[in-house]
Amino acid sequence: MKTTAYSLPFYEQVLEFLASGPSSQEIASYRPSKAAQTRFSRLLEANRERQLSPQEEEELDHYIAMDRMLSLLKAKAASQLEQ
Numbered sequence: 001m002k003t004t005a006y007s008l009p010f011y012e013q014v015l016e017f018l019a020s021g022p023s024s025q026e027i028a029s030y031r032p033s034k035a036a037q038t039r040f041s042r043l044l045e046a047n048r049e050r051q052l053s054p055q056e057e058e059e060l061d062h063y064i065a066m067d068r069m070l071s072l073l074k075a076k077a078a079s080q081l082e083q
Contacts, residue, residue: 010036014066027077030070040067 013033022030031037043060046052052060 010039010063010066014070024077024080028074028081030074032070036063039063 010032013036017030032040040060040063043052043056043063046056047060
C-alpha cells in the first residue's frame, strides 16, 4: 500500500504519541491534531459532494483506518482504567 504526502503527517503524529509511552488515561483522552481533524472532515464532505480523486480516496482510506485503530485502542485503554 502506498502512502501519500497528505496522510503521513497524521501517521507520524499517532506514532510519535504511541512511542512516547502514554498512560491508559492519556490514550483514552487522545485527540488527533486540529489540522488532521479538519482534513478528515474535508475529505468526508468532499466524498459526499463529488467523486474523490484516487489520491483523495487513498488518503481518506488512511484516515478511516487510523480512526478505527484509535477507537479500538481507546476502548482497551478505557477498559483498563475501569479495572
